[in-house]
Amino acid sequence: MNKVQLILLCIFLAGCVSEGDTRPAPYLKGEALLQQGLEAYQHDNFIQASEKFTAAFVLYQSFANTKGMLLAQLNLIETALAMDDFAQVTMGLARLDKQELEPALQHKLALLEVKLAYQQQNYPLALQKLQPLLIEISPQLPATDAALTLWAMQAQLQLLTQPQLSSTGLALFQQGLSQLVTPSPYYEALLKRLLAQVALNQQDYATAHTVLTQALAYYQAQANRRAIANCLEDLAAIAAAQHLKNQQKQYLLKSLAIWTWLNNEYKHQLLQNQLKNLP
């Protein structure tokens, strides 16, 4: 058997893998644009992600593909949220054709509304919008990623709105985590952040600082910029509660550098205002 026959054999074998994707090119192109947008989002390149999602939306619109248009729009809203561009988020939500949303996409939309309220620091509204989603999950069943995420959100919002009360969301989150044989480090870091908030509410600053530093170490290992910046802001809040102005300033400066890198003007302005009040 010569080389040419071998190459032909390889090509034939490759052809036997499975049937190729025979959908029309616009579908493939649309999915490719969405994938490129997701990739850019994962790399914190929100501007590029926004461009890709917009291009995907325009493409899907060109052949009236409602599902594709909705996917692109939801991703655009989430990207705008990542940049704290509330005007864009509000406009995106207003333009969304909510009648066409499937249950899964409705769930996603509800979560985006929760996030918007949270990021605008309207915690009671965020908690109110989260309630319908919490009804859908049962603590009796094995904990899923979606359930754990929702309980963590509930816990976070409860700890912010009712600092004196114990959080039912935190209890459910801990219970869900205990069911897992090997809990993901991601959820463990999330739990540490919640525990830090509990400790901060109880004015146990040492514990709050310790657990939050542990969570920060995980996020740094993952290079999760937005989580790192938020952790640093929480550490600054702990330092502020202890009147450690210099330490607070250092944390805020580090966080500011991250938000600047992320082109987040809202956070940038917010931290600049805080830093102005520090010596």
Added chain:
Amino acid sequence: MKTSKVHYIHSLSYSAKDRLVGVFAMIAILAMLALFAVKIKSSKMFADVVHYHTYMKTAQGISTDTIVNISGIDVGRVSALDIDSNNKIHIEFFVYKDFQKLLRADSKGELNKLSLVGNAVIIIKAGSVKLPMLPDGAVIAVEEPVTTDDLIAGITPVIKNLESLVYDLTNIVSAVNPKAVSNSASDLADIVSNVRQLSDHVTEGKGTLGRILYDKSQEQSVNNSLLLIEKSLSGVATRINETQPVIENVNKLSIQSQQMLGDVRQSLQHLDKQLELVPELIKNTNTVLNHSRTVLESTDQTLKGAQKVWPLSNAISTPSSDLLIKERSLDE
């Protein structure tokens, strides 16, 4: 005092001078006559000619200067053009007597293809020597060239087709999205780059294909493997033949199994009672499910990785649920 030398002309008599002038004039006249004779000979002005006739529908490009050519030699010229009683163009041309032997009974003429744009030449095909020569005054058939009208009539449908083609092309071009073309070009550039990298790897003998192409031992190994596959396939064929009786037995068994289904129904009724114990089992299953989930997550990552590798990457379509940004906590 030095005496100056006088030119010899001054020492000649008048009669001598007249003779000298006469000689010069005679030489000049003789030279002129010689040149005239050469010109007459070369132009065959007084050569013997034979006249022939032909009739054509159109005399496009033909005039009394039109040359008659046989086998690449200019052998004559058109001498007269007029219209006959049938309104056809009568063309009379002559051929020098020396070339008459080329014109035979089977000789035919044609007008050269450039007659449309001038410089018409009547080209006559030399005839067979076995046939008789054409006599003076004979008619030679000349094939007429394509006229401008014929050409235009032929080209018109082509132009119409071209017009519709251009219209279609315009539609196609207007339908092309420059941005899409730009994106495609960009994608194509990426693909070409990837292919270049791939070919570089193959050339360097990297990867399976590279080793197959450039590594002799690998080639031998593949050859051996293929021989083994061939043997295995022949073995499989034998086994398939052997399984024929088994399949027949299976058919019999299926008939028997229908009877057994009745028994199974009874067993299922017993099973219903046992199901009351299931909740306890579910609790134990939770632990197993957690283990399975970890394994599934790993498998999912492995599959996603595998899907990015050619040729699986172009065979597996991406599920739409993966096209949304993954849900994270509030602070991410």
